[in-house]
Amino acid sequence: MTDPIEQRPPRYLCARCADTTQHRGVRWPEGFVCRRCYQKATRQRGLCPDCNRPNRLLPGLSDHAEPVCTDCAGIDDPRLTCTRCGDQDEPHRRGLCARCCLTDDLTALFTPPGANDVTTELLPLLDALTGQENPRSAIIWLRNPDVLDLLTGITERRYPITHATFTDHAAPRTARHLRDLFVSCGILPAYDRNLDRFTSWLNTTLTTTEITQNSDVITGFATWNHLRKLRARAEDRPLPEGPIRNAKQEITVAIDFVNWLYSHNTALADATQAEIDTWIATGPTTRSTAMMFFKWCTRHQHMRPDLNLPRRRPRQRDCCTDR
Ligand SMILES: [Zn+2]
Ligand SMILES: [Zn+2]
Ligand SMILES: [Zn+2]
Structure with missing residues (x-):
């Protein structure tokens, strides 16, 4: 004769995952449900397949092992109902969903x-x-x-x-x-992502790059010639990468130019044709993109008006060193 007590399932046998070691959980009609399975069960929502009601908490299991609502599963647990809004949910704290x-x-x-x-x-x-x-x-x-x-x-x-x-x-x-x-949410107006990146690049460049002379001219060129135009373009449609890249390059090259002049003891207003030619000839091909800066400077009388601005050279391959 066996002892009837020994035939009983263990007190904490989870009806869902069959674990017997989790002692925290709930007693539902199907039996003990461990804390882990309870949490999983009380985070499912949707249409209950048994009663067809939409947006229900689906903690129960139907005969076909489908998640069903508390009514269909016979789960009578007031803790699953928020004491404030009446919505069914796993209580988050103090009876509230x-x-x-x-x-x-x-x-x-x-x-x-x-x-x-x-x-x-x-x-x-x-x-x-x-x-x-x-x-x-x-x-x-x-x-x-x-x-x-x-x-x-x-x-x-x-x-x-x-x-x-x-x-x-x-x-x-x-x-x-x-x-x-x-x-x-409409709290802030929409912004152009590329324009935004350019603006922060410009702020960083103007505050952290060493500009040995005429930093006001550089700031004016960057702000009035580039930022203003890019802003106007961004009002119509999103800014592509191309114009942003060009603007960055022209500003970088302009800084390089005034710094080069400074290192040759020349003020921007005194720059000669020979100095411009030397600077163009002795640096990378990107220096030819300074054309916009030269034009802007002569127009705003930061440079002499009688200068011949170098034309943009066709892109050269850097590997062409054959002689
Ligand atoms: Zn379990
Ligand atoms: Zn139901
Ligand atoms: Zn609530």
Whole structure:
């Protein structure tokens, strides 16, 4: 005779994964469901195949092992219903679903210290974030210190709501993602990605490159001749790479030219034809792209008007050194 107790399944035999070592879990009609299987089960949503109701939490299993809703599975667990919005979900904290928790977190984050309400400008972002498909991943995303820094900074008005706030931030990837969110919510106007890269390249170049003389002329050339034109083009349609590349090269070559003159003790206004010819002849072929700079300088009287501007030479292959 065998002892009937020995025939009973182990107390913590998970009805889904057959594990017996997980002691945390729930008792559902099918038996003990371990914590791991419970979590997996309570994160499935969709159309219940048994009752045909859409957008249901589907923690149960039908006779055909398909995920079904709590009603069809006979799961009577009040913890699966959010105590605030009544939606069914795995409780995230204090009886609230993840979406309600996310709404609370964002409302607190977007409310300036001492204020009663969310900063008005950030309301569209609050709507977009709380309405997204997966509130759990948004809650995790909000733990990122760079996201927090930008969002609290903007809420507290330490950072203005401008493109520059994002382009100047120390965490470029995070800032770009947030900036795109601000644009998609209509808080910031749309921007041209290539123009944006060019603008930050220009800022860096003008502030970090050594420009030994006439830096105001270089800045004027870069800003008025290039940036202004590129901005105007970007208003019609997205900027292609080509004009950006040309602008960068012409600015780089212009800096090279004024620096070369300086190293030869010549001011830009005194540059002679012979010096221009020597500079063109003794450097890489890209120097011929300085033509635009020369034209601009003579037009704005930064260089003598009687100079013969070198024509752009056809592209030469660098390997042609045969004699
Ligand atoms: Zn299990
Ligand atoms: Zn159902
Ligand atoms: Zn809720």
